Amino acid sequence: MKIIKDKKIVDDNWSHLADDEAISQGDITVSLSRWKDEKSSLRDHAGKIGIRLAPADHLEDIADDLANFQLIGLEFPAFTDGRSFSHARLLRSRYQYENEIRAMGHYMADQVFYLARVGVNAFQLENTAELEVALSTINDFSVQYQASTN
Amino acid sequence: MYQYNDADQTLVNERVAQFRGQTERYLKGEIGEDEFRTLRLMNGLYVQIHAPMLRIAIPYGLLSSPQLRMLAHVSRKYDKSYAHITTRQNIQLNWPELKNVPDILADLASVQMHAIQTSGNCLRNTTSDPLAGVCLDEIEDPRPYCEIIRQWTTLHPEFAYLPRKFKIAVSGSEHDRAATQLHDIGLYLVKNDAGETGFRVLVGGGLGRTPIIGKVIKPFLEKQHLLSYLEAILRVYNLRGRRDNKYKARIKILVRESGIEQMSEWVEAEWQQTKADMQISEQRFADMQAHFTAPPYQVLTESDNQFIADKAQNSSFNTWINLNTEAHKISGYRIVHISLKAPDAPPGDITDKQLDAIADLADQYSFGEIRSSHRQNLVLADVKQTDLFSLWQKLVKLSLATPNIGTATDMICCPGLDFCSLANAGSIGIAKEINEALDDLDYIHDIGELKINMSGCMNGCAHQSVGHIGILGVDKKGVEWYQITLGGSSENNAAIGKRLGPAVAKNQITQAVCQILDVYIKQRKDNEIFLDTVHRIGVTPFKAAVY
Numbered sequence: 009m010k011i012i013k014d015k016k017i018v019d020d021n022w023s024h025l026a027d028d029e030a031i032s033q034g035d036i037t038v039s040l041s042r043w044k045d046e047k048s049s050l051r052d053h054a055g056k057i058g059i060r061l062a063p064a065d066h067l068e069d070i071a072d073d074l075a076n077f078q079l080i081g082l083e084f085p086a087f088t089d090g091r092s093f094s095h096a097r098l099l100r101s102r103y104q105y106e107n108e109i110r111a112m113g114h115y116m117a118d119q120v121f122y123l124a125r126v127g128v129n130a131f132q133l134e135n136t137a138e139l140e141v142a143l144s145t146i147n148d149f150s151v152q153y154q155a156s157t158n
Numbered sequence: 159m160y161q162y163n164d165a166d167q168t169l170v171n172e173r174v175a176q177f178r179g180q181t182e183r184y185l186k187g188e189i190g191e192d193e194f195r196t197l198r199l200m201n202g203l204y205v206q207i208h209a210p211m212l213r214i215a216i217p218y219g220l221l222s223s224p225q226l227r228m229l230a231h232v233s234r235k236y237d238k239s240y241a242h243i244t245t246r247q248n249i250q251l252n253w254p255e256l257k258n259v260p261d262i263l264a265d266l267a268s269v270q271m272h273a274i275q276t277s278g279n280c281l282r283n284t285t286s287d288p289l290a291g292v293c294l295d296e297i298e299d300p301r302p303y304c305e306i307i308r309q310w311t312t313l314h315p316e317f318a319y320l321p322r323k324f325k326i327a328v329s330g331s332e333h334d335r336a337a338t339q340l341h342d343i344g345l346y347l348v349k350n351d352a353g354e355t356g357f358r359v360l361v362g363g364g365l366g367r368t369p370i371i372g373k374v375i376k377p378f379l380e381k382q383h384l385l386s387y388l389e390a391i392l393r394v395y396n397l398r399g400r401r402d403n404k405y406k407a408r409i410k411i412l413v414r415e416s417g418i419e420q421m422s423e424w425v426e427a428e429w430q431q432t433k434a435d436m437q438i439s440e441q442r443f444a445d446m447q448a449h450f451t452a453p454p455y456q457v458l459t460e461s462d463n464q465f466i467a468d469k470a471q472n473s474s475f476n477t478w479i480n481l482n483t484e485a486h487k488i489s490g491y492r493i494v495h496i497s498l499k500a501p502d503a504p505p506g507d508i509t510d511k512q513l514d515a516i517a518d519l520a521d522q523y524s525f526g527e528i529r530s531s532h533r534q535n536l537v538l539a540d541v542k543q544t545d546l547f548s549l550w551q552k553l554v555k556l557s558l559a560t561p562n563i564g565t566a567t568d569m570i571c572c573p574g575l576d577f578c579s580l581a582n583a584g585s586i587g588i589a590k591e592i593n594e595a596l597d598d599l600d601y602i603h604d605i606g607e608l609k610i611n612m613s614g615c616m617n618g619c620a621h622q623s624v625g626h627i628g629i630l631g632v633d634k635k636g637v638e639w640y641q642i643t644l645g646g647s648s649e650n651n652a653a654i655g656k657r658l659g660p661a662v663a664k665n666q667i668t669q670a671v672c673q674i675l676d677v678y679i680k681q682r683k684d685n686e687i688f689l690d691t692v693h694r695i696g697v698t699p700f701k702a703a704v705y
Contacts, residue, residue, distance in 0.1 A: 087193065089319065090319025090320055090321075091401075093316045093317070093318070094397050116196075118193070121315075122316075122318050125315035141183075148175075149173075149313065150168060150172065151165040152169075152313065153313065153314075154310060154313075
């Protein structure tokens with residue numbers, strides 16, 4: 009499928025595994041609870057490993073494991089849930105996490121500007137027809153009042 | 159007042175372009191209802207019973223005469239030639255059409271105005287003292303700090319999707335005229351023992367269904383840490399505030415459920431991580447203060463024989479001076495309140511002609527500046543005493559000189575069932591009825607200081623729970639009823655009013671208010687105002703009179 013990464017529309021081959029899904033080959037993400045349970049075996053996985061965080065998850069729980077992750081997916085159950093904005097900001101500023109942070113799930117193309125500002129650099133949209141619009145919104149504003157993490 | 163630089167102007171222009179694009183996509187069916195609702199709310203646009211309502215920001219209540227003329231223009235061109243001042247110093251249009259809103263916002267941007275974050279679950283307009291910079295009891299001018307907060311809150315990327323709305327107020331005076339304790343964050347400018355400026359920070363105040371007075375979370379915050387501390391509170395709220403129930407989502411509920419000690423620990427822990435990197439420099443404060451320097455006052459004396467003679471010869475003028483003007487920190491000047499509470503007009507409403515006329519009066523008499531107040535009136539802050547008589551004569555002709563500031567008929571009132579889709583009961587009609595019942599100015603002046611606040615539903619837009627007399631419209635099986643509270647206050651002695659008894663029927667509410675005032679007249683001691691009598695004798699005697 010297509011996603012936006014680093015301000016370009018690119019092909020993406022990550023598999024986002026449900027908790028009851030068998031570990032597959034290639035690059036995979038798992039939930040926080042699965043990571044906690046299967047950490048030791050997942051570290052031996054041949055492909056890249058990523059983790060998906062729900063808004064209610066706590067960053068403290070993965071603080072010591074960040075070096076394992078090539079991707080952190082921030083899952084939006086609803087576009088109105090703004091907790092992941094703080095998670096992205098803290099991952100970039102406090103935890104110095106430099107790999108991919110991807111917005112996933114139910115959010116709006118019109119939120120991409122703010123998400124980019126707090127440090128999200130990849131956008132997987134439910135409706136891929138909106139990729140172009142989402143990409144264009146990254147440039148909605150040329151000025152800003154707050155220090156940024158993007 | 160603050161003047162936009164190129165970056166400020168670019169930001170509001172780009173915001174207009176962004177919303178224009180979003181509106182076009184919505185009208186083409188490319189954005190869903192729920193999604194567009196959120197986007198339009200963050201641009202001040204509600205959908206009400208009859209039409210959309212557009213709330214335009216007046217940052218900390220400060221306006222220039224060109225801005226006032228533009229508000230007159232947009233109300234004429236896109237609406238029904240009037241607007242409504244809100245309790246948070248903003249201004250609303252009640253009848254704009256959705257398709258015109260991008261054009262309205264573009265017109266407003268041309269005079270450095272916007273509607274950014276005047277609604278929605280985000281950081282709202284920062285409010286303050288309408289008498290900032292001119293009152294006698296000021297510790298320090300709050301406006302430079304308000305503008306720093308305005309900029310920081312505007313398009314803040316991390317805090318645009320909070321659990322619920324978030325309001326900040328700043329007071330710089332001894333006397334709190336900004337309802338500071340009833341805000342999500344209340345900031346009082348204070349000096350420490352070394353004479354340094356800082357803030358006493360309150361958190362978790364708010365009105366609505368669960369009125370709560372804010373609690374002190376930091377007795378003294380050094381001013382250079384203002385933004386890092388605000389950010390720490392907001393981050394704790396964004397991550398920990400309840401999102402499961404919108405009636406329990408305000409920060410006041412988080413503070414109540416966790417306790418102020420726990421809240422304070424969370425905020426402190428967060429703040430310690432960021433405070434060193436987010437300090438505001440002395441230069442930044444100085445640059446901002448340079449936007450709020452005093453206007454070129456003349457050197458005048460208080461003694462003015464013509465003024466004294468005019469007051470002696472004209473009792474109406476004298477009454478207006480006593481009620482609608484107050485002392486100014488500069489000798490020979492006075493602060494003039496423009497009453498938007500004429501007996502025959504909805505409280506807080508103002509017509510395009512009045513807006514234009516006030517802009518002219520501000521240019522002629524008050525250095526071209528106008529302020530809006532929490533109590534839904536306007537202020538000309540810098541009027542020479544020698545100009546008061548001619549200004550008064552002009553205001554009388556405009557129906558803007560009703561001598562009732564701070565009295566029973568200076569009511570705070572929401573739009574109510576007539577306009578608002580949330581309301582359960584009418585409010586403007588009741589205000590009119592109370593006005594008619596209290597049509598004797600001598601009686602109103604005899605009653606003296608009294609704050610009647612009336613809301614048409616539990617959302618409490620008119621702050622009824624902190625009115626000296628609060629009136630709340632409720633719906634009982636399709637019939638409008640009114641609950642009465644007594645003894646509330648939004649000032650330094652902030653308090654939530656006590657329920658008088660069961661709700662009264664619509665045809666009895668005005669009579670009940672009159673009965674309450676009769677008890678006060680009989681029971682008051684010396685110069686005691688209504689609120690103090692309620693505090694001294696309790697609600698029981700009032701209850702006995704009404705029920």
